[in-house]
Amino acid sequence: MPEAGDGQRAAGVRRRRGAVLEEAILRAAAEVLRESGFAGLTMDEVARRAGTNKNAIYRRWPNRVALGTAAYRRMTEAQTAVPDTGSLRGDALELLRRANSTWSSPYGEILRGLIAAAGGAPELLAELRDGQGPEGGAYGAAWTTALGRAVARGEAAPGAMHPRVASAPVALLRNEYMTRGIPAVPDAVLVEIVDEVFLPLVHGRAEG
Incomplete structure (x- = not known):
């Protein structure tokens, strides 16, 4: 039987919008890239780690190459001092x-x-x-x-x-x-x- 807090947590995930959700997706994609490289980057895994669904990802990035490119740029931002x-x-x-x-x-x-x-x-x-x-x-x-x-x-x-x-x-x-x-x-x-x-x-x- 679901715990009382489950609905609140799920609602919190659903309420994420705009930059907050985008940041969660990019953070999840960067984690996958670091662990498994581009070969291991899948929309399913990123959606799971970001606590969202694939449709939310596809609305922002049409494919895993576009997502990987955006995540890679985030990963290397701190290396250009x-x-x-x-x-x-x-x-x-x-x-x-x-x-x-x-x-x-x-x-x-x-x-x-x-x-x-x-x-x-x-x-x-x-x-x-x-x-x-x-x-x-x-x-x-x-x-x-x-x-x-x-x-x-x-x-x-x-x-x-x-x-x-x-x-x-x-x-x-x-x-x-x-x-x-x-x-x-x-x-x-x-x-x-x-x-x-x-x-x-x-x-x-x-x-x-």
């Missing part, structure tokens, strides 16, 4: 090392699974690219911030503040993953990207 080493070289190396570490971590495995699954959905690929992984997004914003600090310190001319300049190191890092087929790039390559490509590019940009 901009380093401040006092030099552009130090900041650039730290940013590349963080991106490399993320790509070779369980987060990177989740991201690779999402990218593979989103292959036929350009809008989801764009969201992943503009998200929190080493594909860009918040990392790209961090590079822009690092460049802005370098300009303020007099290390670089204002002309270096260009999105193509900011995205160059991560694009080269991504190319290393694709051509080498490995989950992590040797640190010596990261140093080479910074010293042989990025810094000469920055210092070669004239003001204006």
Whole structure:
């Protein structure tokens, strides 16, 4: 026989709306991704953990790739604090090392699974690219911030503040993953990207 509190608890679940319910769903999806990767992400399991039904999920995300993408972005929000080493070289190396570490971590495995699954959905690929992984997004914003600090310190001319300049190191890092087929790039390559490509590019940009 149901306990007296069961109806109240169920009513509490039913009353959840908007951002509260969305947060519960994303939190549940992130838990599944951490435990089982994208392969283990199912709407049934997320609904069970979030204490809701699949219809509530489908009203917000049309499929598990879209849900996984949103949850992944939430998971990695805290990983994009901009380093401040006092030099552009130090900041650039730290940013590349963080991106490399993320790509070779369980987060990177989740991201690779999402990218593979989103292959036929350009809008989801764009969201992943503009998200929190080493594909860009918040990392790209961090590079822009690092460049802005370098300009303020007099290390670089204002002309270096260009999105193509900011995205160059991560694009080269991504190319290393694709051509080498490995989950992590040797640190010596990261140093080479910074010293042989990025810094000469920055210092070669004239003001204006």
